[in-house]
Amino acid sequence: xxxxxxxxxxxxxxxxxxxxxxxxxxxxxxxxxxxxxxxxxxxxxxxxxxxxxxxxxxxxxxxxxxxxxxxxxxxxxxxxxxxxxxxxxxxxxxxxxxxxxxxxxxxxxxxxxxxxxxxxxxxxxxxxxxxxxxxxxxxxxxxxxxxxxxxxxxxxxxxxxxxxxxxxxxxxxxxxxxxxxxxxxxxxxxxxxxxxxxxxxxxxxxxxxxxxxxxxxxxxxxxxxxxxxxxxxxxxxxxxxxxxxxxxxxxxxxxxxxxxxxxxxxxxxxxxxxxxxxxxxxxxxxxxxxxxxxxxxxxxxxxxxxxxxxxxxxxxxxxxxxxxxxxxxxxxxxxxxxxxxxxxxxxxxxxxxxxxxxxxxxxxxxxxxxxxxxxxxxxxxxxxxxxxxxxxxxxxxxxxxxxxxxxxxxxxxxxxxxxxxxxxxxxxxxxxxxxxxxxxxxxxxxxxxxxxxxxxxxxxxxxxxxxxxxxxxxxxxxxxxxxxxxxxxxxxxxxxxxxxxxx
Numbered sequence: 001x002x003x004x005x006x007x008x009x010x011x012x013x014x015x016x017x018x019x020x021x022x023x024x025x026x027x028x029x030x031x032x033x034x035x036x037x038x039x040x041x042x043x044x045x046x047x048x049x050x051x052x053x054x055x056x057x058x059x060x061x062x063x064x065x066x067x068x069x070x071x072x073x074x075x076x077x078x079x080x081x082x083x084x085x086x087x088x089x090x091x092x093x094x095x096x097x098x099x100x101x102x103x104x105x106x107x108x109x110x111x112x113x114x115x116x117x118x119x120x121x122x123x124x125x126x127x128x129x130x131x132x133x134x135x136x137x138x139x140x141x142x143x144x145x146x147x148x149x150x151x152x153x154x155x156x157x158x159x160x161x162x163x164x165x166x167x168x169x170x171x172x173x174x175x176x177x178x179x180x181x182x183x184x185x186x187x188x189x190x191x192x193x194x195x196x197x198x199x200x201x202x203x204x205x206x207x208x209x210x211x212x213x214x215x216x217x218x219x220x221x222x223x224x225x226x227x228x229x230x231x232x233x234x235x236x237x238x239x240x241x242x243x244x245x246x247x248x249x250x251x252x253x254x255x256x257x258x259x260x261x262x263x264x265x266x267x268x269x270x271x272x273x274x275x276x277x278x279x280x281x282x283x284x285x286x287x288x289x290x291x292x293x294x295x296x297x298x299x300x301x302x303x304x305x306x307x308x309x310x311x312x313x314x315x316x317x318x319x320x321x322x323x324x325x326x327x328x329x330x331x332x333x334x335x336x337x338x339x340x341x342x343x344x345x346x347x348x349x350x351x352x353x354x355x356x357x358x359x360x361x362x363x364x365x366x367x368x369x370x371x372x373x374x375x376x377x378x379x380x381x382x383x384x385x386x387x388x389x390x391x392x393x394x395x396x397x398x399x400x401x402x403x404x405x406x407x408x409x410x411x412x413x414x415x416x417x418x419x420x421x422x423x424x425x426x427x428x429x430x431x432x433x434x435x436x437x438x439x440x441x442x443x444x445x446x447x448x449x450x451x452x453x454x455x456x457x458x459x460x461x462x463x464x465x466x467x468x469x470x471x472x473x474x475x476x477x478x479x480x481x482x483x484x485x486x487x488x489x490x491x492x493x494x495x496x497x498x499x500x501x502x503x
Contacts, residue, residue: 019068034053161311170320250263268291453486
């Protein structure tokens, strides 16, 4: 007997798993799948993307819609996209009977609020007149805003990080708890405190350039010096201005793309990310939201940004939710990836997560580990592709046939947040430390060379660079073309200085 058939006899799906099967829903796979055994078994099976939990028979919730919804909220967590699908499909009278049977119950009140929040329909129920207010999401399980928005109707504290138009969720996983304990801001401050302001200023100039070039290079773009300088200028403003506002985003897009591809508004056509694999054959990696859904989604993204800004949401969680949300919504024809990475800097800087006088070249870490960066994007794009129904005509134009808005509106951003924390840590521990260490060594090398031959700074810089590029030695060609005025003894002594510092 195969395993799946064996499971159908011994274990019954519960919570979301049961309701997805009952209503034949096509949804994003949830991270937690629940089953109830016919025995006293309790087992947890963990794979990279899914936790499957088998509960003892006493956990069986019952067979009704309300029974499984309550089980889901209690054990599977709050999945807004799946709940939206359930509420739009299940009979309203069944849900209404469930709420009426326990109107003051904490799970019923949460589900009642979420029903009206997600569907926009007001159930024929009176507002609650008494009882304590309860938090919608458990702040031990999710990142939430504080203070929450009190909702008198269900006596609920709405602590979601977004609204109906765009509301990502981020779970408090062990990985994220561990990252937060590391206090990366303090760690960075400790590193930079060991260096002089003058050296930090020089490092910052290089880091701005490195971030700009890396952000373009991720997309295999080689910008001219003007576009690079424009991007650097925007990075300088990251701490001063809030760019997550429609007019600012459009202005940002206009500054960093080729002038021929500047947008004056959000896109009006269906776009996608793909590649041509044969004549008139496209391999589609990601389908963007329909243009008619985009205005509402982007309004929701900006509203969520403001809500997190005021709601004491930690900087990296805020940055991940907005920046990855932006790139998944893909509101422009060009420049979305660069703006996505810029928004990370903008939000971290405005939260003072980045110490004064320093910026993190996060794109450089992403460029060094493209597989991990791709994984952060594919955690959303891969399951999405199995849900979108589309066709591409002979001109390469895409048409999406099914309703897709809710899949972009209610994204679980936990994986993206974990990956962003990883990139930030790598940036601090490697990119920042390596650059500061390099400058210290460079200064010491330069002084030592000046004692051998007091030549112009530009010549010393060239000598050091050529030696580093050639395993510590000056090539014969460079000797004859650039340094023919030096003696063999001087070159040998200068090479020794470089080798002793950079070996």
